Amino acid sequence: MTPAVYDAALQIRKKLLSAASAILELLEKDLVYSEGTISDGTNTKKITIQEVIDKMNVREIVAAGARNENPKGYMINSFGAQFAEVEVDTETGRVTVLKIVAAHDIGRVINRKLLENQFHGGIMQGLSYALLEERIMDEYTGKVLTTNLHSYKMPTVMDYPEIEVITVGESDNMISAVGAKGIGEPAIIPTAGAIANAIFNATGLRMKSLPITPDKILNEIYKL
Amino acid sequence: MKNFQYINPTSIKEASNLMISFGESALLYAGGTDALSLLKNDIYTHSKIINLKKIGGLNSITHNKTSGIRIGSLTTISEIAKDETIKSEYKILHEAANEIASPQLRNIGTLGGNLCQSPRCWYYREDFDCIRKGGGECYAYEGRNKFHCVVGGGPCYIVHPSDMAVALLALDAKVIIFSEVGERTIPINELYVLPSENSSQETILKPGEIIKEILVAPPGQNTRSSYIKFKERGAWDFASVSVGLVLEIVAAKSIIEGKAAFGGVAPRPWTDDKFNKKLSGLALNETSVSEALNSLLNDSETLSENAYKLPLVKNLTKRSILNLA
Numbered sequence: 408m409t410p411a412v413y414d415a416a417l418q419i420r421k422k423l424l425s426a427a428s429a430i431l432e433l434l435e436k437d438l439v440y441s442e443g444t445i446s447d448g449t450n451t452k453k454i455t456i457q458e459v460i461d462k463m464n465v466r467e468i469v470a471a472g473a474r475n476e477n478p479k480g481y482m483i484n485s486f487g488a489q490f491a492e493v494e495v496d497t498e499t500g501r502v503t504v505l506k507i508v509a510a511h512d513i514g515r516v517i518n519r520k521l522l523e524n525q526f527h528g529g530i531m532q533g534l535s536y537a538l539l540e541e542r543i544m545d546e547y548t549g550k551v552l553t554t555n556l557h558s559y560k561m562p563t564v565m566d567y568p569e570i571e572v573i574t575v576g577e578s579d580n581m582i583s584a585v586g587a588k589g590i591g592e593p594a595i596i597p598t599a600g601a602i603a604n605a606i607f608n609a610t611g612l613r614m615k616s617l618p619i620t621p622d623k624i625l626n627e628i629y630k631l
Numbered sequence: 632m633k634n635f636q637y638i639n640p641t642s643i644k645e646a647s648n649l650m651i652s653f654g655e656s657a658l659l660y661a662g663g664t665d666a667l668s669l670l671k672n673d674i675y676t677h678s679k680i681i682n683l684k685k686i687g688g689l690n691s692i693t694h695n696k697t698s699g700i701r702i703g704s705l706t707t708i709s710e711i712a713k714d715e716t717i718k719s720e721y722k723i724l725h726e727a728a729n730e731i732a733s734p735q736l737r738n739i740g741t742l743g744g745n746l747c748q749s750p751r752c753w754y755y756r757e758d759f760d761c762i763r764k765g766g767g768e769c770y771a772y773e774g775r776n777k778f779h780c781v782v783g784g785g786p787c788y789i790v791h792p793s794d795m796a797v798a799l800l801a802l803d804a805k806v807i808i809f810s811e812v813g814e815r816t817i818p819i820n821e822l823y824v825l826p827s828e829n830s831s832q833e834t835i836l837k838p839g840e841i842i843k844e845i846l847v848a849p850p851g852q853n854t855r856s857s858y859i860k861f862k863e864r865g866a867w868d869f870a871s872v873s874v875g876l877v878l879e880i881v882a883a884k885s886i887i888e889g890k891a892a893f894g895g896v897a898p899r900p901w902t903d904d905k906f907n908k909k910l911s912g913l914a915l916n917e918t919s920v921s922e923a924l925n926s927l928l929n930d931s932e933t934l935s936e937n938a939y940k941l942p943l944v945k946n947l948t949k950r951s952i953l954n955l956a
Contacts, residue, residue: 498942498943498946498947498949498950499861499943499946499947500939501861539863543753544775545754545759545775546774546775547773547774548759548770550757550758550759551757552754552757552775554757557751557867557868557869558751558753558756560863560864560868562864563864563866563867564865564866565864565865565866566865620863621861621863621871621939621943622777622871622936622937622939625939625942626938626939628942629939629942631938631939
């Protein structure tokens, strides 16, 4: 989305400069746009954006931006690796995720805080996919039995592990003008696999269906 | 959700009379955390909702060194969880209260409501005409039953969802029941029924009968207690299995006598009398405790997806006993 917003912002900048050029009676190419003001570069002639818009007699300026096609012959992929540290209580079957380390190549980091929140959200979805969320259906009637948030279980704050986010890779201007890749969904993808592998590493049990709930672990341990 | 009339009696006698005059259309309503969702989902279709919260004098905890504690049925779960005397002398009640639902629900839910809540069986709560709703079949028996009972089932296979009931059963609490003919006091063990006795309600309460107070005797000098609840997630979940334990322990070496009560295993809060007998004189080490646990719930009948509850209940009980040593 960022490249599309960037594209739209450039178009609006161009419209403002074009209007300012007529007002200030200067060529567009000689104008300098800085911090809400358009000037001739020496501040002899200048005008604020607010004044430009007043003179244009519009309430808003609208532009539609688009993300351009990917460059030909150049692959754009998000790469990532995640590591899970889990504790498996072999007497109860309970899996506690202690820590997730997520290292992803996401290109340029534009807003660190938001980026980390995207990771946390994705990882918690992955953790929930691994351990909790399950649509349980009655096989004889085809009716879903888990139609509310008490039976369709999502994680609570008590299920939150420590999460460490590592960004690798750099801004790549071949991708787009902003040089960033996506992270919303890529952060979800490796989490369940990492947790299942950590369970295997801890217990020797290969759990082959999700979610890995305590009953499944106990069924394996006690061969029920 | 059907339309209903919301009635606000100000005395327990008035509430009881209303219940009798309205018969089956009346529903007692305290915190409403369970009742409201059942009304919204048309599982309950009562047309007269009798709000109990305007009745005074039933929302306090009183302590007495010789007779123990009295807890009014309208006391919230939060108030029980926060009570300092309960925390120090009845650890099992404190721990059970803290395990219930979420802080918001504990602030609204009452003790009486917790003891009288409806089962969480998904067939009961969803659109199935099951035995508990007057139908002819328990869909869980051959259906999806990982949370259903392993003992005491048939013809319906629910588990009773109350944490407080398990803790109070381990404590041998007494229940004071108000009715039009006067008050009576029964052991909490006699409050609950199995589906084989009555498959449409969980308690013996009849129209006009309302739980007024709960009494718990004072703990002995050597009493130790705990409540362990196993949930699939860290908070806000019903018990897969829970264990309430009250033990008289001498010199941390052996148990004089004890009582264990279990949640999540049966259609009512459950005790295994043979196991409780074995607790008397039991040495507090892993070998003896494991041996005593071998026969726990020997009369169980597991369903297709709930056999895991047997090792779970044994392991939790072992952990619970050894933690109290």
